[in-house]
Amino acid sequence: MKSVNKVAIIGTGVIGASWAAFYLSQGFQVSAFDPAPDAEHNLSNRVQIYLRDLFELEEHKLDDLQTYITDLLNNLSFYGHIADAVKDADFIQENGPERIDLKKHLYAQLTQNCPRDTIIASSSSGLKISDIQQDCVYPERIVLGHPFNPPHLLPLVEIIGGEKTQARYIQDAFEFYRSLGKKPILIQKEVKGHVANRLQSAIWREAFYLVSEGVCSAEDIDTAITNGPGLRWAIFGPYLNMQLANQQGFKAAMHHLGEPMSEWWADMKPYALTEEKIDMLDNETQQFIHKLGDRNLQETRNQALLKTLKMRAELDLP
Amino acid sequence: MKSVNKVAIIGTGVIGASWAAFYLSQGFQVSAFDPAPDAEHNLSNRVQIYLRDLFELEEHKLDDLQTYITDLLNNLSFYGHIADAVKDADFIQENGPERIDLKKHLYAQLTQNCPRDTIIASSSSGLKISDIQQDCVYPERIVLGHPFNPPHLLPLVEIIGGEKTQARYIQDAFEFYRSLGKKPILIQKEVKGHVANRLQSAIWREAFYLVSEGVCSAEDIDTAITNGPGLRWAIFGPYLNMQLANQQGFKAAMHHLGEPMSEWWADMKPYALTEEKIDMLDNETQQFIHKLGDRNLQETRNQALLKTLKMRAELDLP
Structure with a gap:
């Protein structure tokens, strides 16, 4: 070059x-x-x-x-x-x-x-x-x-x-x-949304579906991610985390989790966005933001990103 | 109580x-x-x-x-x-x-x-x-x-x-x-996998699908998450991140992203685990782990979790 x-x-x-x-x-x-x-x-x-x-x-x-x-x-x-x-x-x-x-x-x-x-x-x-x-x-x-x-x-x-x-x-x-x-x-094959946006949109779909069905609030979804699996995704991705989900490693974890996971997949429905749904999800999001008070969310996120990137560099994470 | x-x-x-x-x-x-x-x-x-x-x-x-x-x-x-x-x-x-x-x-x-x-x-x-x-x-x-x-x-x-x-x-x-x-x-309604495991399994499905289809490697999936959207998910969940995806907020972001996102959803296929697929995914995972050398992944993850939790407490993240 x-x-x-x-x-x-x-x-x-x-x-x-x-x-x-x-x-x-x-x-x-x-x-x-x-x-x-x-x-x-x-x-x-x-x-x-x-x-x-x-x-x-x-x-x-x-x-x-x-x-x-x-x-x-x-x-x-x-x-x-x-x-x-x-x-x-x-x-x-x-x-x-x-x-x-x-x-x-x-x-x-x-x-x-x-x-x-x-x-x-x-x-x-x-x-x-x-x-x-x-x-x-x-x-x-x-x-x-x-x-x-x-x-x-x-x-x-x-x-x-x-x-x-x-x-x-x-x-x-x-x-x-x-x-x-x-x-x-x-990336080895041209697919719609490349890789990361497909992974991200898989989460979005289920996040929108669960709130639309009244299973939980938008705030609950965000809490579930940032205090649960999302904490691990800034450290290791789905494959390394699956390796750590069982003391015998990835394959044992998949044998253990495969059956319930397949049931959850079967229960995950297609989801179609409508203007009404977007309004409802927006309303939920704004309620959550209101509870967070006056802080500048963009600045907070970038500060947190900087600290997370430094942590990843210190620990030499992949 | x-x-x-x-x-x-x-x-x-x-x-x-x-x-x-x-x-x-x-x-x-x-x-x-x-x-x-x-x-x-x-x-x-x-x-x-x-x-x-x-x-x-x-x-x-x-x-x-x-x-x-x-x-x-x-x-x-x-x-x-x-x-x-x-x-x-x-x-x-x-x-x-x-x-x-x-x-x-x-x-x-x-x-x-x-x-x-x-x-x-x-x-x-x-x-x-x-x-x-x-x-x-x-x-x-x-x-x-x-x-x-x-x-x-x-x-x-x-x-x-x-x-x-x-x-x-x-x-x-x-x-x-x-x-x-x-x-x-x-949680307001009993659904299979509760909330966080459904969100997590949505990612797993697409992560397994993309590798099975030869779109990218397991290592690529993990890199995409930990150096992309996963970095944000330890900070804010999907709803707050969507709010920040557009300067006009959640609704504008959804209007902007809704059409491509719906296309990506339509392109996301059901996925059935088989013993052969588990072997292939495990093989990919072990290759990735081999490249990471001798480190103790469990200890590294827990150290990183501790640092991430301290960062979240310092910045008072929700």
Whole structure:
């Protein structure tokens, strides 16, 4: 892979701005483009907030926070034309809207204006690269680089190519993210929602179903997760936890749990969202939030994420 | 509720021993019974290990670790007959095998030998209290008190009664667990797997499906969880995280995500466990574990749980 000096961020909403802060913190020049009014102003504001998190995460920094932010912001350039943002970019992280027609149009522009061997990684959570790359010149360097929100803090990046992507670019993207301290995974087959969103949506479905059926409240669901299995999922995933569920390991745990688990699966119903259900679930959520008082939930979550990431690094968790 | 001085632990395997350590650490007399050979010896060993965790969790303790353990072990008595263990117990935590025939027989014995207003809480992860309490005298004080492994560390306790349970005992059990620092939730309808195991098994199903289909490896699934959504689930549950997924909150996030999420749900298939699939998943898991080297996974997990619980307490997370 060619050496990366400049990263272009295309689309600078919440995800794009978070990526921008991350790449700045890794020492890259960052060029950004977004057609929205106020995009430049909003990007600068968001990047400063996210850089504060990253400063806290990297305790070894000697500079003070303000110097750190000012220095890194000098490496950020916003452009009014997409061609200017990508013309000498060595890596592109794209965060446009999740509509295939818009995405295809965007990628036609990107590929016509950036160097032909620059990898373009899409943050798309739902679309397939095979669909995105259809109308592009040099589609072989287009990959999925799907982060989790907020990308400046969460290490996961899901990677896969489309039908026209060359294997070496997929491998290069994987190594690039890994070299920056991210935790990339290489998906072997294009499926809807990739991997992590499918796992996440499996929980959502059952969480929505149980509350809709009156089994428990939204607050109970959140308590059940954060004081039960969710506590373990920040440490080990489902496979290692299953290994620890029985003193004889994974297979014994599966033999022990297999039968009841299969019964629970059989009892889990399809679930269709309606406007009424969304209203009801929202109402439950707002009641729960009201009980939590005045605190800033976003800030609390990011503080907790920082502490959890430090704990994971200290214990060298996989 | 009557004042609790002595808690009986019935069934002293991994779950029962962990409960025993928890109740000892809360200052109770604990009487224990288990028919297995070596049960007394194994219980004593396990309790000492778990008390070490609890000592670490409560940093304010002035005694040294050995004094703490020796003092608390003095409050633990093991009995060879179930009647002796429960005859003057003020609260019973039952952790017998998950078979309804054994459970019904056990509860007939328990209820004949313990005081008539002593609450009996079952750790059962799959059975219904309505089925368990069928052949009992005074079935109105039998409730579910389902913990998550390891119960001495994880705060969640799921509570519900059966058809013959009186509401006041359900409320008393809830208040009792809460007074000990646990996070009980009150389930409103008896469903298979209660709440947390249903949420957990939703993830398992998709995790097993994706690996069986060759979409990714078991290691990839665990990486996706622990470096992605799992990091957030130790902090906030699915409802609060959905609120934070959009700057306009839960409803806007649902409108944004609802369509792709419904597509992912439609793409999620039923999954049937077979011996071949279990072998394959086990093989994947053992390969992953092999890469992690020699470390003791159980100890690592418990250390990480302790740190996560301290972080949650510091930030006063719900």
